[in-house]
Structure formats: structure tokens, C-alpha cells
Amino acid sequence: MAETLVVAEGFGYRYPEAGRASLRDISLRIEPGTFTVLAGVSGSGKSTLLRAFSGLVPHFHGGEASGELSVGGLDVREHGPGELAAVCGTVFQEPETQVVMGGVRAELELPLEHRGEPAGSVARAVEETALALGVAHLLDRRTDTLSGGELQRVAIAAAMVHDPPLLVLDEPTSQLDPVAGDELVWQLRRLNEDWGTAVVVAEHRLERCLPAADRVIAMVDGRIACDAAPGEFLDWAAAQVPPALATPAARLFSLAGLRPLPASVKEAHAALRARGSGPPTAGDPDDVVLNRALRGKGRHHSHERPGKLRSLLRRNGRDTQPALVLKEVWHEVEDGPTILRGISLRLEPGERVALMGRNGAGKSTMLRIAKGLEEPTRGKVERAGEVALLLQNPGDYLVHGHAVEDAGVAGVAAAGLAGREEANPRDLSGGERQRLALEVVLGGEPAVVLLDEPTRGMDRIHKDGLAARIRQLAEGGAAVMVATHDTEFAASLADRIVLLGQGVVIADGPPREVLGGGRHFSTEVARVTNGAALLPDEGAEIMLGEGSDALSAGRSTHRAEAQR
């Protein structure tokens, strides 16, 4: 039997000048050829554990380590990152700063050159790795011309070019759109299955990785709280309060009282079929009727404002005055691509809009034009008042040494940081910085609030907090538009989804209509229920509302409704 790749016995670690340990009493073993997902909320110790595997902890960061941790038979306290790199490839969250060289080929050659490999071996390894990982067509490209997804794949290729038996990745999909994220996970799965590489991936969006995983390690406060197969992990996660690590499909089943909890959409479909309760399939005309009936609800309301919004607009007497209007807006880069192609959009006060689309679809450009950071090359933008824009990096807004200097006392309090006015923003967590930056831009009571990818790298608890603040803003009369890749966040937050593709609006309607029928741009619950519901609670409501036999018992009702 092959040697165990990672052996930890009571391993602990504390960063220099940190008050408490980031890792405590970690004991685990990782076998060759396994696919492990590392779960946990922000600050639970996932990234630190991965950095310990690669030797950056303690060699690069300093601090105090205790207990035992060996990777590929090398004790991480005795062997530095360079030596450990031979057995452990590492990929970080930020694609841009982990690519060192100017060209892709040179980037792949660098790790082998560091090892003094002969030139012939370097050339061969680069070609083979590039072919295996699907980046051969990028070899002659400059790294600064690659998209985020391409950069991340190049980073994986650079980490794997010397064929280490272990690959660790820290939230590799957090900067990617759903399509690129899914492709990356499939790439990892292929590496794991075809090359036998053990993969350890830390990820917030567990539903993306669990289908590929053999095992899930959940961390809480620097300790391993659960180490089990995906199904058992989901049972554990569903029992937690709040169930921050439960996937949407697992929460759907949990709320509906169904067991076992599914680790993938496929498992959920199989479980529902086994119970004789769906999901509708292409070959089943009755099911198609049910499906259409359920989806039809969304379509029926597609051009109406939600009831709450209508009443709010009446209350505020602002029914006729839009907060933001984009008329035939074009953005054509000189000697470059056309980013926006005649976009027309109208935002009402109090409206919550999620702006979705692939990386490069034009979302950020549209927000920048709406704010006035860039001028459209053609078309017109009308603003009813001040427009607040929170760009992707909250740290860019925090330029002072104390939180209070950036956001004021009221802003710090609104960000939920009362009592920490004197804290250095750089010492705040990612979620805290995001909230503080939002309060910085909200300083002038804007009529429109625009947020560009505010949930990147955020765990569910922080996302819920952000969603609550956005609802509060909308209830106060501001039109809110959020560019996001997170379909669950969009479905829970928005009363309207605008989907961009190649600079044009390809869908614009209520969440159920836009997210209910997509493949990549749909929630996991929508994929389980074939669009009947987007979120776990509404899906469970349907299931429970249909009696103990769940969907099967309710089919006839929906069928009858559909026929009516």
C-alpha cells in the first residue's frame, strides 16, 4: 500500500503576535489518490492548514508550531516550502499574484528550472502537463492577457508540472464565474482520477466540490470538528446551528425531513425518484406538465413588480421616477473589444436587482458607467440622485489607519463594528472589511447602490448579513444592483435578475424565471427541483405542502392546476 501522504498528530500553530492559535490539535491522515474538501466558515483555519501542508506555515509566516505534521514523509518544521514543493503543489485564491512570469510557457518551466531539471525534461514536462490540463493553447500567451479562469488553470499546471502526489488549493473558484468554477472542479476531478493525485481543496461553495469528494474535513475555530464521507458530513452540517456549511440541496432535504442528504444533484434526483416523487424528466410528459406549471408561476409575474415593492413605491410616492436609467449604452474600447452593446435598463427605487453573467460579460463595466467612473461611448445614463458603487476590493476604500477615519462613528456602528472604531482596517476580517467599505460608500444617502461581486470569498453567515443590509437599503428606498456569480445569493436577495452575455442583456426577469431554467446560472435547489423552487425553504415548502409522499402526492394537484 502506498505511503500516507499527510500525517498530522496534535498539530497546532499560532501566527506571530496573534492572541490565539489558528490551528489546534489537528490530527489527520490523507491517503494517496483521495479527494478531500476542507470546509469551514471564514477564519476557521482552512487556509492556515493548507499553508502548513505546503510549508509556508511556519517557515514563511513565522509563528509557533507544535505537534507533528509530515507531508510526503517530510516534517514541515524541518523542511521548507521549496523541499515540500516536490511533494505538494499549491494553488492560492488570487490568480493574479501566484503567476510569476510574463509568459505561460515560462511560468510552467520555472518550478522545473528551480529543481535544475535538464532542459529536455523541462520541455517535455511542460508540453505534457499543458496537454493534460487543457492549457496547451495558452502556452504562447502572455499571462497578463489571460482571464481569471485561464490564470487559475495555468497556476494549477505550474503546481502540477513536476507531478507532485498532493495538490492543495485554497478557494480556487472564488474569483470565477459559475461556468469557469465548474470547469475547474472537473479539471481537479480528472487530475485526481487520471493522475492519481491526492487533492485537498478549501472551498466555501461546497455544492460545487462535494460531488467530486471522497471525504470532507470541517474546521471550527482551528480544530477539526468533522472528518467524514460527504453524506455523513452533511448530516453533521445540517445539525449545526446555524447550518452554515450545509449545501442548498442538503438543506432542502433536511427541511423536508428527507434522508439521506444528497451530496450532489444526481444523488438528490435519485433519492426523489426512489421515493417516487420526481424530479420531472424529459421523457415523462406528466412531469413536464408539472414542471411547466411550477415554472409558469414565475413567468406569469415576469413583468410585474413584486407586491412589497409596489406598496413601497406607492408609500414613497415615487412610482413614476426611476432611480437609474441606461438608454442604449455602448462601451467600445479603442482598438479593443466591444464590452457593452446597446444596453437599456431601468431601475426603480427600492428594487433589488442581481446582475449576473460570465467573467467578461460586461457587468463591472456597466456598474462603472452607471456610477459615472466611465463614460459610455454611445447612449445615455440618467440618475435620479447620488450613485454609490462598491467595487470588488473592499480594501481599496479603507485607506486610513483607523476604521473611524474611513467610515465615521455612525458608519462603523452600521457595519456592526461598534467599539472597534480605532481598529486598523487591515486587521479586520474579509467580511468586516466588506461591511465597513459598504458604509464608506453609503455616506451620502444614495438613490442607487451598486455592488460589484461583494460575496467573493465570503461564507454563508457573512452573505446573510450582507443580504440583510441590502434589504434594509432597498426598504429605505434605494435601488440596489449587485453583480454576483453566486446564484444562491442572487436568488435569496433579488426580486429581479439581469443576465448579461457578450455585452447584451440575455435575460431579465424574476429570479424564478431566470434562474429556474438555467444550467450554470441556476441554484442547486433549482436543479434538484427542475426549477420549481430556487431556495431550500421554498423547495421544502413545496415538498411538505404536498404531503408525506412529498412531490409524488402533489403531482396531480399541480397537473390539475396546469390544465386549468
Added chain:
Amino acid sequence: MSLVPVYRSRPSTLHAARAGAGASLCGALALTGALYLHPLILSAALGAIVLTGVLAGVGREIGRSLRFALPFALLIAVINPLVYPEGDTLLFRGGEVLGREIDITLEATAAGIFNGLRVIVIVTAFGLLSAAVDPDELLRMFRRVSYRSALTATLATRLVPVLARDAGRMSDAARCRPHPPGRLAVARAALAGALDRAVDVAAALEVRGYSLGGRTRRRSRAWSRHDWRVAGAAVALGVVAVAGALAGVGSVEPYPTLQVETGSTEVILSALVLVLPLTPFAGRAARLGVARG
């Protein structure tokens, strides 16, 4: 848009040549600028750089280098006559300022213009290098000489556009605030951000085995026709420039009375400076074997 040209692979003889050959040609052009102050020869060198850039498909990048160099050249052209009162031909008597006579002479003005032109030639030669020579290949060449220095240079090259983007982002963020912060606060935050970036890149280097410090031995690569042609032009230009300087061709004596030797040798030298860098692009052989990008 950055005024510093960025390398992109293009279908041209200069791009197809090995980095050493391309760098030598750009170096020979810069050397010509450094060796001569003669306006005709400097103009020929500048013309050669612009034409080489156009033929290599990087004319726009050379234009950006020119825009980058122009303020420096103008500064030299203006400052030199103000601070250097030498020369017999008085153009303007400005009186005494801060205890110093401000006399503008024809000689100091001409010397300022010639030196400004020299700066333009040298900067645009490096612009051509930056736009048309693969930096990774070039730095790999230097890694054999000084591994760590070359890698540091690689990182600096790589991080410049990243940090420029960071600074642009922070500036946009400042514009998004209802009460924009002072420039000092933004600059301080940008510096702190640059340090964070540097730490991230250092971590990436560590996990790619940087501390192992190994070196791959050079793989011999046969010389292509483009390598020969570009290297040949570089050697020819270098020899002509050095030989001309040693022979005293193109001498310029600004003071005390402006003397610019302009005879047939200067004209021939200028013609050679203009034509030699273009020879790799001449003829059918230059186009054969150049991949279309």
C-alpha cells in the same frame, strides 16, 4: 494606458529572432544614441527605431515611448540653457536671478536640444526592446549569470502592471467615496497594498521551489535565419557606431562656439545607422518562417 510598452508575440522578424539577437539590435541603437550628439546621426537612429518598430508591428508602442520620453527631452532642452551660461552667441540676456546671471546662448540651447534628442533615442530604443523582445527569454539568459537578480527583475517586470492596476483601482475607489480621501492617504494605502502583493508573490515563489536555487543547463537551440539576420544587423550597427566614434566622425563641440561637423562621412554614417537595423526585414526571406499570430 501605460506609456511603457508591453511585449506581445507578433509575426515579425524581430519577434521571431532569439531574445539575445533582438536585445543586441536594440542595444546597438541605444549605443548609437549614447555615443553621438550629432543631430543628423541621432535623427537617423530615431528614424531607424521608428521604422524598425513599424516593420515589427509595434509602431503604436514606439509612439507611446516617444510620448514618454518627450517631457524628459523638453526638460533637458529647457533646463540646459538656463543653467549653462557658456557659449559665445548670446540669444537673450535675462538679468540676475538669485545671484546668478541668466544668459541664454545659442550653444547651450543647441546642446540642450541635442541631449534631449539623445534621451529620446535611448528611451525609444528601450521601448522597442520592451515591445519586441520576449522578457522571459531575456531574463532566462541573465539567470545564468545572476539567478536571483534576474528573478527579481522578472518579478519587478511582472508586478509593474499589477501594481499599476492596483493604483488605478484605488483611485477609482477614492472617486466612489462621498468624501474622497487625501492623496497622501491613498498613496500610503497603495504602498501597503504593494507590500501585500509582494508578500503574495513571494509565497507563490516559495511554493514553486525558489529556495532550491537550482539551475537548468542551457539547451542549445539552432540559429534560425531570423536570429542570423537580426544578430548580423546588430553587430554591423554596433561596429559602425563604435568605429565611427573612435574615428571622430560626427563630432559636436557646443562650446565656446557651436561646431557640428557635417560632411560626407557623417551623411554616410547616418545612412548606415538608418538602414542597417532595417536589413533583417528586407526581402522574401524575412517573411518566410514567421508565424502568423
